[in-house]
Amino acid sequence: MDEKTANQRQEKIIAPDLSVDLGGIILKNPVLAASGPFGYGREYGELTNFKDLAGIIVKGVSLEPWSGNPPPRITETPAGMLNAVGLQNPGLESFIKDDLPYLRTLDLRIIVNVVGCSIDEYAKVACRLSGEAGIDGLELNISCPNIKAGGMAFGTDPAATHLVVEAVRRETKLPLLVKLTPNVADIGIIARAAEEAGADGISLINTLSGMLIDTVKKRPLLGNAFGGLSGPAIMPVALRMVWQAAEAVRIPILGMGGITTADDALQFIMAGARAVAVGTGFFYNPELAKVLKTGLEQYLKKEGLAGLKQLEGIARF
Amino acid sequence: MDEKTANQRQEKIIAPDLSVDLGGIILKNPVLAASGPFGYGREYGELTNFKDLAGIIVKGVSLEPWSGNPPPRITETPAGMLNAVGLQNPGLESFIKDDLPYLRTLDLRIIVNVVGCSIDEYAKVACRLSGEAGIDGLELNISCPNIKAGGMAFGTDPAATHLVVEAVRRETKLPLLVKLTPNVADIGIIARAAEEAGADGISLINTLSGMLIDTVKKRPLLGNAFGGLSGPAIMPVALRMVWQAAEAVRIPILGMGGITTADDALQFIMAGARAVAVGTGFFYNPELAKVLKTGLEQYLKKEGLAGLKQLEGIARF
Amino acid sequence: MLLLKEQPGVKYRQESCPVLENRSMGPGFCRITLAAPAIASLVEPGQFVQIFMPQEHPHMLPRPFSVHKADPENGIITILVEIKGQGSRLLASREPGSFLKLLGPLGNGFPPPPPGSILVAGGMGVAPLAFLAESVKYSRTLLYCARTADLLICPEADFNIPGLQIMRATDDGTAGFRGTAADLLSGCIAEAPAVFACGPRPMLVAVKEICLKRRVRAWLSLEERMACGVGACVGCVVPTIKGYKRVCRDGPVFPAEEVILDG
Amino acid sequence: MLLLKEQPGVKYRQESCPVLENRSMGPGFCRITLAAPAIASLVEPGQFVQIFMPQEHPHMLPRPFSVHKADPENGIITILVEIKGQGSRLLASREPGSFLKLLGPLGNGFPPPPPGSILVAGGMGVAPLAFLAESVKYSRTLLYCARTADLLICPEADFNIPGLQIMRATDDGTAGFRGTAADLLSGCIAEAPAVFACGPRPMLVAVKEICLKRRVRAWLSLEERMACGVGACVGCVVPTIKGYKRVCRDGPVFPAEEVILDG
Ligand SMILES: Cc1cc2nc3c(=O)[nH]c(=O)nc-3n(C[C@H](O)[C@H](O)[C@H](O)COP(=O)(O)OP(=O)(O)OC[C@H]3O[C@@H](n4cnc5c(N)ncnc54)[C@H](O)[C@@H]3O)c2cc1C
Ligand SMILES: Cc1cc2nc3c(=O)[nH]c(=O)nc-3n(C[C@H](O)[C@H](O)[C@H](O)COP(=O)(O)OP(=O)(O)OC[C@H]3O[C@@H](n4cnc5c(N)ncnc54)[C@H](O)[C@@H]3O)c2cc1C
Ligand SMILES: Cc1cc2nc3c(=O)[nH]c(=O)nc-3n(C[C@H](O)[C@H](O)[C@H](O)COP(=O)(O)O)c2cc1C
C-alpha cells in the first residue's frame, strides 16, 4: 500500500459512510424509529434531538380515527413487552392537519405506516398521503385483520398480501415498504408476494401475537386479551425471518425486532437487512439511536470498511 | 356451614389433590419434564430425586440413530435460549435396550417423544414402542421436516398433520399426545386436525424458529444456523397458543414454553391446559418441579379449592 | 381547562442521579433520596419520574414513581417505593453512591388546592399528596388511610407542616379512625371546596362517588402500566368522557367527573 | 479407556456457597474463593462447576468454570474468572458474604499425569492446570502462555509448588519466552511422556499437531456453551472420531487423538 492509498484508506476510516438507499428512500444512516412506540414524533422530539436518527416511521394511520383497545394496554414480559394499543390513531385527516406539519419541520425521512380493514381503505389512505408534501415513503402494515376474510391478518396469506399491495401500488408513486407479520409458517412466500405486487422494500417483523394472564383476577392481563410481543425476547425470531425474507426477494429489507445494541443492528444487517428500525428499545433508552449510529461507525472503522454495503447479508454467503 | 362441612373443607385445604388425567395418562400432579432438555432422565435422576415430578417426556426417538447437528448447538438469548441439537438420539432399538429399563425403575409416568422424517417412520416407531412395557403414552413431535413435501414441518399443514396422526393412531393404543409447532399462522386449525385424526391430547408449544449471528465471525452463531427458541422469552406466545388450541379442541392440553414459576404454570392452566411441562426452566433451577408443585398446592389452599379442575381454562370463560 | 397544562417548551429532563440515601420504611417499603437538580427545580406536586433500571438489567422498562418531596435549593428529590415486583425490588436494593437515570418531571400534576381542601391519600398515595400538602401555606386536611397501621409508612414527623390538619384511618382500626378513606371523607367533606386523591382504585371509585354526590370538585391521580412515560406510545390510557387519555401525559391527575373508573 | 471414568453413584452436589473472597486480578479478571465443602472434597483436577446466577437474574443459564484450587480440609474452592459478558461480570461483582449456588464437580477431569509431564496453559487455561500441577508431587513442567504479560494473571507466588518447573511465554515477548505456547512446547517436548493442555482453540490445535507428530500422548480440555452441565441436553458436544461427545459429561478432557478440533 503506497502512502497515498494509505491516506485515502485512513480518511475513509475516519468517516465511514453510513448512508443507505432503502427502496428509494435515501437514509443518512440505517437507523429508523419503528412505527408505534414513537407516536408521531413530537414527544420524543422534546426528549432528544433527532440528530442520530435517519427517519421516523410514524404510528399507523387509518382512514377514520380508531379509538384503540381498552386498558391495560401494555405489560412487561421477560426481556420484552406486550402491547395491545389496538392501532389507536386520530385518522388520516387529523394526521395530515395536526401531525404532518410538525414532522415536516424535522430534518428526517418521514415514512407513514398505513393501516386498514379492507383493501379499499388501504388504497384510499395511500392515495391521499401521496398527494401530501413531506412524506418520503409509505409502510403498509398488513398485520391488520382482513374483515372480509374472517378476520385473519392480510399478511398471513400470500394472495391477500398480493391484492392489497397491488391495490396500494396503483395509488402511489412513493417508495412503498410492506411490513410483514411474523405469525406465519413461511415468511419467504409472503415476502415474495409483496415483491411481485410491486413493493419497493420489505419491513419485518411486526410483533408476535401473545398474552399473559393475571392469576389473581383469573383474566387476561391485557384489556384486549391478546397483544403483540416485542423487544429483545423476539430478536432471534426476527433475525431468522429477515434472513429468510432476504433469501426470498431482491428488494431491500428493513429489519426490526428487539434491537438494543449496535451488535444487534449489525446482526440484522449481516442477515440481509439494508436498514434497521427500533421500537421497544427506545423505552429502555431514549438515546438509543446515538448508541446504534456510533456503534456502527466504530465497527466500520475497526473493520476498515467504507460503508455498510459489503456487510449486507454477509452471514448468508 | 356446619362443623362437619367446615372440617371437610379444612381437610381438602390441607391436601389439595393435584392429580389430573391427561388424555388417559393419570398424573399425580400436573408437572412434567418436557421432551429434550431432560434427555432420557438419567442425569437429572442423579441430580434430584423425582418426587415432585409427575412424569418425564423423554427426548425424541427415531427409527434409526440420528447424529444431530454440528456445534455450537446452544446459545443464550435474552430470557431464553436457542438450541439446534438436531434431535440427536440413539435410535429406537438402543432406546429400548439402554434407556427404557432405567426409566421403568422410576416411579414416574414415562411418555416417549416420537420423531420421524416420514409418516412411515413415525408409524413404525409408535408401533414398536406400543409393544413395550413401562411406557404410559406417546408424544408425536410433528415439528420435524416432511422430507417428501419439500421439508416444511408436518405440523405447519393441517392435511399432513391429519395424515401422520391417523397413521400413528392405527399403530398404537397408548394415550397419544400430538406436539405442535408454534411456527404457524393458525394453531387452532392444526390442533383440530390432530384431534380429528384421533389424538388424545395436544402438547404445545415446541420451540420458535430463530437464530443469532456472530458479528466477529460474520456467520450464524449456531452450527445449524437456525435453532429453536425456548424459555421465558416465548411464554406469552405459548400461552396465547394454548388458549387458542383450547378454544379449538375438546381433548386436554399439555402446555409448555418458558415456565419458571408456579404463577406461570397457573397461567397455562387458566388458559386451558390440563397439565404443564418444563424444559429450559430446569437449566435455571434443577429443583423447579418442587417449586411448581408446592406453589400450585399453596395456591389451591389459598383459594380453598380441592383440585385443579375448576381452574382449567377459567380465564377464557 | 385548568388542569391540562399546555407544554410549549420541553419541561422535562434526563438526569443521571446519585442515590444519596436509601432507607427502609418497614418491611416492603423504602424511601430513596436522589440528587436530581434539574428535576427538583421543575417538579410540581403530582408529577412523577420514570426511573430507568440499572445497566445490569438492560431489558426492563423504566418504572414510574411520584415525586414525594423536592428540595430545589439543594437539588434533591425523594421518592417512596413499595416493593411489588422486580423493578421496585431492584430500586430498594440500590446503595447510596450508585446512580439511577431519571426522566422527569412528567405528567400534569395537581392544580393548586384552594384553602380548606381535603387531600385523600390511600397507602402509597401519600407520596404525591404529602408534596401537595407542603406546597401551600393555608389550611388543608390530609386524610392518610390504609388497610392497617403498618401500611401507614410515613411517620407523624413527616407531616409537621404548618396549617396542615392530618387524620389517619385504618380499615382494621390499628391506627387512627377505624374505617375506610371513604368513611372518613364522608364525615368531613361538608365544607371542603375541593378534594385531591391518590390511592388504590376502589378508594378512588368511592371518592369520586362521594364528591360527585356532594358536588365537590375532585381531582384523582391514577396509575397505569407505562412504557415511554412521555405520551408517545399511547400505552397507558384510561377511559374518560372525552375518550382515552394518556395517564403519563394528559394525567396522572384527572378531574373526577371526566375519568371513567370502572368502564 | 483410562480417561472416561464410569459414574456409578452420583458424584456431584448442589451447594449454596458463601463468597469468601473476590479479588481483582487485573482489569477484566478476578479470583473468587467460595465455601463449598462437598465439592471441595470430591473435585479432581480438570473438573468444573456450574455456577447459577443470582436471584435477580432468574432467566440466565448457569456458567461453567474450572476449579482452580480445592482445599478439602477447609471446604474451600477457588475459581478464576475472565470477564467476557454479562454472566462473568455478575460473578465479578459478587461481594463477600453473598451466596452463589454451585453444581459440581462436573466432567471427567484429567487422568493423573505421569512424572515428567508437560502442562500447557493458555490464558485462563491455567485455572485447571495449576490444580493438576499441584495434585502430584513428582517433576512436571507448566508452560504458562498468553498473548501478552497482562494476561498471565497468576502471579509467580501461586506456583511455589515443589518439583514444578514453570516456563512462561508471551506472543509479544512482554514476559518470559517470546513466542507461542506451541513454540515453547516444541522446544521441550522431547522427553515428555504426556502433555496436558487447556487454552484457546488455536493453541489446542497446535498442541494436538505437535503431540501427534511426536507420538506423545496428549489430553486436551475443551470448552463449549452449556445448558444443563450434566449430560442431559446434548447441547455441548464436540465432534470426535467416535461421534459427538458431550464436553460436560464425556469431557471436558479428551484424548487429543480422538477429538476433532476443526471439523
Ligand atoms: C404515575 C405513577 C406514579 C406512581 N407512584 C408511585 C409511588 O410513588 N410509589 C410507589 O411505590 N409506586 C408508585 N407507582 C407504582 C409503581 O410504578 C409500580 O408499583 C411499579 O412500577 C411496579 O414495578 P415492579 O417491577 O416492582 O412490579 P411489577 O413486577 O412490574 O408488577 C407488580 C405489580 O405491580 C403493579 N404495577 C406494575 N406496574 C404498574 C404501574 N405502572 N402502575 C401501577 N401498578 C403497577 C401490577 O399490579 C403488578 O402486578 C406509580 C405508578 C404510576 C403510574
Ligand atoms: C468446562 C469449562 C470450564 C471453563 N472454565 C473457565 C475458567 O476457569 N475461567 C473462565 O474465565 N472461564 C471459564 N470457562 C468459560 C466461561 O464459562 C465463559 O467465559 C462464560 O460462561 C462466559 O459467560 P458470560 O456471560 O460472561 O459471557 P457471554 O455473554 O455468555 O459470552 C461472551 C463470550 O464468551 C464465550 N462463551 C460463552 N459461553 C461460553 C462457554 N460455555 N465456554 C466457552 N466460551 C463461552 C463466547 O465467545 C461469547 O461470545 C469455562 C468453560 C467451560 C465450558
Ligand atoms: C407500543 C407499540 C405500538 C406499535 N404500533 C405499531 C403500529 O402502529 N404499526 C406497526 O406497523 N407496528 C407497530 N408496532 C410494532 C413495531 O413497529 C415493531 O415492528 C415491533 O415492536 C418490533 O420491534 P421492537 O422489538 O424494536 O419493538 C408497535 C409496537 C409497540 C411496542
Ligand SMILES: Cc1cc2nc3c(=O)[nH]c(=O)nc-3n(C[C@H](O)[C@H](O)[C@H](O)COP(=O)(O)O)c2cc1C
Ligand atoms: C435443548 C432442547 C432440546 C429439545 N429437544 C426436543 C425434542 O427432542 N423433542 C421435542 O418435541 N421437543 C424438544 N424440545 C422442545 C421442548 O420440549 C419444549 O417444547 C420447548 O423447549 C419449550 O419449553 P421451555 O421453554 O420450557 O423449554 C427441546 C428443547 C430444548 C431447549
Ligand code: FES
Ligand atoms: S406510557 Fe407511553 S403514552 Fe403513556
Ligand code: FES
Ligand atoms: S450442557 Fe447439557 S449435555 Fe452438556
